[in-house]
Amino acid sequence: xxxxxxxxxxxxxxxxxxxxxxxxxxxxxxxxxxxxxxxxxxxxxxxxxxxxxxxxxxxxxxxxxxxxxxxxxxxxxxxxxxxxxxxxxxxxxxxxxxxxxxxxxxxxxxxxxxxxxxxxxxxxxxxxxxxxxxxxxxxxxxxxxxxxxxxxxxxxxxxxxxxxxxxxxxxxxxxxxxxxxxxxxxxxxxxxxxxxxxxxxxxxxxxxxxxxxxxxxxxxxxxxxxxxxxxxxxxxxxxxxxxxxxxxxxxxxxxxxxxxxxxxxxxxxxxxxxxxxxxxxxxxxxxxxxxxxxxxxxxxxxxxxxxxxxxxxxxxxxxxxxxxxxxxxxxxxxxxxxxxxxxxxxxxxxxxxxxxxxxxxxxxxxxxxxxxxxxxxxxxxxxxxxxxxxxxxxxxxxxxxxxxxxxxxxxxxxxxxxxxxxxxxxxxxxxxxxxxxxxxxx
Amino acid sequence: xxxxxxxxxxxxxxxxxxxxxxxxxxxxxxxxxxxxxxxxxxxxxxxxxxxxxxxxxxxxxxxxxxxxxxxxxxxxxxxxxxxxxxxxxxxxxxxxxxxxxxxxxxxxxxxxxxxxxxxxxxxxxxxxxxxxxxxxxxxxxxxxxxxxxxxxxxxxxxxxxxxxxxxxxxxxxxxxxxxxxxxxxxxxxxxxxxxxxxxxxxxxxxxxxxxxxxxxxxxxxxxxxxxxxxxxxxxxxxxxxxxxxxxxxxxxxxxxxxxxxxxxxxxxxxxxxxxxxxxxxxxxxxxx
Numbered sequence: 001x002x003x004x005x006x007x008x009x010x011x012x013x014x015x016x017x018x019x020x021x022x023x024x025x026x027x028x029x030x031x032x033x034x035x036x037x038x039x040x041x042x043x044x045x046x047x048x049x050x051x052x053x054x055x056x057x058x059x060x061x062x063x064x065x066x067x068x069x070x071x072x073x074x075x076x077x078x079x080x081x082x083x084x085x086x087x088x089x090x091x092x093x094x095x096x097x098x099x100x101x102x103x104x105x106x107x108x109x110x111x112x113x114x115x116x117x118x119x120x121x122x123x124x125x126x127x128x129x130x131x132x133x134x135x136x137x138x139x140x141x142x143x144x145x146x147x148x149x150x151x152x153x154x155x156x157x158x159x160x161x162x163x164x165x166x167x168x169x170x171x172x173x174x175x176x177x178x179x180x181x182x183x184x185x186x187x188x189x190x191x192x193x194x195x196x197x198x199x200x201x202x203x204x205x206x207x208x209x210x211x212x213x214x215x216x217x218x219x220x221x222x223x224x225x226x227x228x229x230x231x232x233x234x235x236x237x238x239x240x241x242x243x244x245x246x247x248x249x250x251x252x253x254x255x256x257x258x259x260x261x262x263x264x265x266x267x268x269x270x271x272x273x274x275x276x277x278x279x280x281x282x283x284x285x286x287x288x289x290x291x292x293x294x295x296x297x298x299x300x301x302x303x304x305x306x307x308x309x310x311x312x313x314x315x316x317x318x319x320x321x322x323x324x325x326x327x328x329x330x331x332x333x334x335x336x337x338x339x340x341x342x343x344x345x346x347x348x349x350x351x352x353x354x355x356x357x358x359x360x361x362x363x364x365x366x367x368x369x370x371x372x373x374x375x376x377x378x379x380x381x382x383x384x385x386x387x388x389x390x391x392x393x394x395x396x397x398x399x400x401x402x403x404x405x406x407x408x409x410x411x412x413x414x415x416x417x418x419x420x421x422x423x424x425x426x427x428x429x430x431x432x433x434x435x436x437x438x439x440x441x442x
Numbered sequence: 443x444x445x446x447x448x449x450x451x452x453x454x455x456x457x458x459x460x461x462x463x464x465x466x467x468x469x470x471x472x473x474x475x476x477x478x479x480x481x482x483x484x485x486x487x488x489x490x491x492x493x494x495x496x497x498x499x500x501x502x503x504x505x506x507x508x509x510x511x512x513x514x515x516x517x518x519x520x521x522x523x524x525x526x527x528x529x530x531x532x533x534x535x536x537x538x539x540x541x542x543x544x545x546x547x548x549x550x551x552x553x554x555x556x557x558x559x560x561x562x563x564x565x566x567x568x569x570x571x572x573x574x575x576x577x578x579x580x581x582x583x584x585x586x587x588x589x590x591x592x593x594x595x596x597x598x599x600x601x602x603x604x605x606x607x608x609x610x611x612x613x614x615x616x617x618x619x620x621x622x623x624x625x626x627x628x629x630x631x632x633x634x635x636x637x638x639x640x641x642x643x644x645x646x647x648x649x650x651x652x653x654x655x656x657x658x659x660x661x662x663x664x665x666x667x668x669x670x671x672x673x674x675x676x677x678x679x680x681x682x683x684x685x686x687x688x689x690x691x692x693x694x695x696x697x698x699x700x701x702x703x704x705x706x707x708x709x710x711x712x713x714x715x716x717x718x719x720x721x722x723x724x725x726x727x728x729x730x
Contacts, residue, residue, distance in 0.1 A: 085651070085655065087577070087581075090576075091575055091576030091577050092576070092577050092583050093577070093583060093651070093655075336575065339560065339561035339576050339577070339581075340560070340561070361564065362564050362565070422565060422566045425565055425566040425568075425571050426566065426571070428571070428574065429566075429568065429570050429571050429574070432570075432574060
C-alpha cells in the first residue's frame with residue numbers, strides 16, 4: 001500500500017492505544033449535569049432558560065448569537081436547577097446550565113430509531129442551516145463552528161473535502177471506534193458535507209495503525225467513485241489541518257491563510273457523524289465519544305452526553321488510582337491538565353487520560369544547547385527555540401516577523417527538547433500577545 | 443636625508459585637513475539642528491531612571507515633550523515626585539502641579555493558609571502563562587498567582603515575593619512608576635496615595651464573584667456585603683460586582699470600616715495598634 005505523509009518535521013511518540021479494542025459504551029446519566037454555554041472556539045452563547053424551567057432532551061438551552069458561535073442543546077430531560085458559573089475544562093469558572101436529570105423525553109421532531117436514513121434531498125443552504133441549528137462544532141478538539149467552515153467565501157472554491165480520521169495523538173481511540181462502529185452513518189454524513197460544499201471529491205485520511213478502520217471503510221466504499229480512503233504513515237501531528245492537507249493533496253496552505261485558499265476543507269470523522277445525526281435525524285449535538293484511558297483499570301470509549309462530570313466517567317472506568325499525578329483533557333501532546341475532577345465533558349473533550357505521578361512531573365529546565373532538534377521536528381518549519389527566546393524577552397515585533405502565529409501548538413518541539421525547555425509555554429504566551437497586537441492594528 | 447620630502451608630506455596632509463575643515467565648517471553651519479537648551483536643563487533635573495512611568499519612552503523624551511508643550515499640566519515624573527516637578531518648574535519658569543505621592547498596593551491576600559492549594563502548577567514561572575492556563579492553585583480566578591511577573595517588571599527592587607505568604611510585598615523603594623501594574627495579568631496591583639506616615643486603608647481583594655463562591659476558595663475574600671459602605675462617613679466606599687472598593691481620593695483614613703469587615707478583607711497599614719474602645723477615643727476619631 002502506498003502510504004502518504006507530510007514532509008516537514010513530525011515525531012512518533014509511543015502510541016499507547018490501549019483502549020482501541022473497547023467498543024463504544026453508552027453511559028447512563030448522573031443525577032446532575034453541568035452544561036457550559038461556551039463550548040466553542042468563539043463567543044459564548046446566551047442561555048435562554050431560567051431556574052426551574054423544564055427541559056427535554058435536545059431542547060435549545062443557549063443560543064449562539066455571534067457569527068462565530070454555536071447553539072447549545074440540553075443533553076438530558078429534567079429541571080434547570082441553576083444557571084451558574086462552574087469550573088470547566090479551561091480551568092476557569094464559566095456560565096453553565098445545571099440540570100437535574102430524569103428519564104429521557106426527546107424534543108419533538110428528533111428521530112431516535114436506529115434505522116439508517118440514506119436519502120438526503122435538502123439543498124446546500126438548508127443543510128448548512130440545519131448544521132448551524134444543531135450547534136455542531138469541529139469534534140477533533142479545536143471546536144470551531146462547522147457551519148462557518150461550510151460557508152465557502154464566494155470568491156473561493158472548495159475542491160476536495162478531507163475527512164480527518166488520523167487521530168495522531170497517542171492514547172486516544174474515540175475516532176477509531178467511531179469509524180469502525182458508525183462507518184455507514186459517517187459516510188452518509190460525508191456525502192451530506194460534500195453536497196453542502198458542492199464538491200465531488202472526498203478523501204478520508206487514516207493513519208496506518210488503524211488498519212481495521214481503513215479496511216472497513218474501503219469495504220463500505222467499494223462502489224463509490226467519489227469518496228476515497230487514504231492510509232497514512234503514522235506520524236504526529238498528521239491530524240493537524242495543514243499537515244493533513246499536505247499529506248493527502250500535496251498542497252500547502254499559505255501562511256496566515258485558511259485551507260479553502262488551496263481548495264480544501266477538513267472535517268473530523270466525529271463531525272461527519274454529528275452532521276448525519278443532525279441532518280437526517282434532527283438530533284442536535286448533545287453527545288460525543290470520549291476515550292477514558294491511561295492508568296485506569298478499565299480503559300474504555302464512552303458515548304457520553306455533554307455536561308457529564310469527568311469524575312463520573314473515571315468512576316465508570318474503575319476510579320482514580322492512588323498513584324495518579326495528572327489527569328489530562330485531550331491527547332497527551334496537546335491536551336491540558338485538569339485542575340478539578342468535576343469539570344463537565346464538553347464538545348471538545350476527546351479523551352480523559354489518567355497519568356501516574358512518575359509520568360506527570362516535568363523535568364527541570366536547563367539551558368538551550370542549540371542542538372536544533374526542535375527545528376528538525378517542527379511541522380510548520382519554524383524555529384521553536386528562537387521563538388521561545390523572543391517571547392521570553394517579550395520581543396513581540398520580532399516574534400511576529402518570525403511567524404510565531406503560524407505555530408499550531410502541536411508540542412513536538414517540547415517533546416524532543418533534551419534540555420526540557422518549556423518551549424511551547426513561551427510560544428503560546430507570545431502568540432496570545434502578538435494576536436492581541438495584530439487585532440488592535442486592524 | 444631629504445627634509446623636503448617630510449615637508450611635502452606635512453604640507454599636503456595639512457592642506458587636505460585645512461580644506462576639509464573649511465568644508466565641514468560650512469556644512470555644519472548649513473545643517474545645524476537648533477535644539478532648545480532647556481531640554482538639557484530639564485533632563486539634568488530628571489532622575490534618569492528611564493522607567494517609562496511618566497508615559498514617555500525615557501527621561502529625554504519626557505523633557506522634550508515638556509519643553510515642546512510649554513506647560514507642566516498633565517506631566518508628572520512619579521520617580522522624582524513633587525520636588526523634581528518643582529525643579530523643572532523653576533528651570534522653565536512654569537507652575538508645577540503638586541500631586542499626592544503614590545505607591546503600589548497588592549490587592550490580594552490569598553496566602554496558602556487563606557486559600558489552600560487545590561492543584562499544583564509546575565509550568566513556566568510566569569504569571570502570564572499560568573493565567574492563560576487555569577484559575578490558580580488556590581482556585582481563585584482573580585487572585586495572585588505568585589509567580590513574580592511584577593518582581594521582574596520592577597526596576598527599583600521595590601517588590602519581592604514573600605517566601606511565607608507566596609505573595610508580593612511592596613517596600614518603600616517603590617516610586618509608583620506603574621510597571622508592575624502593567625505586568626500583572628490580573629490587574630491586582632493598584633497605585634494608591636501613599637498616605638500620611640505611610641498609612642493606608644484598602645480592600646485587599648479584587649474577587650468579583652458572589653460571596654458564597656469566592657469564600658469557597660479563599661477565607662479572606664471580599665464578599666460584597668456592603669457593611670463597610672454603611673459605616674463609612676465619607677462616602678469613600680462603593681460596592682460593585684460583589685466587590686467593595688475604597689476610593690483613595692475620598693478616604694480620610696478613619697479606620698471605621700476595618701473592624702466591620704466580616705472576612706477581614708480590608709487592610710490597614712502602618713497604623714498604631716488600636717486602643718480599647720472607650721467613649722473618649724470614639725469622640726476623638728470623630729473629631730478627626
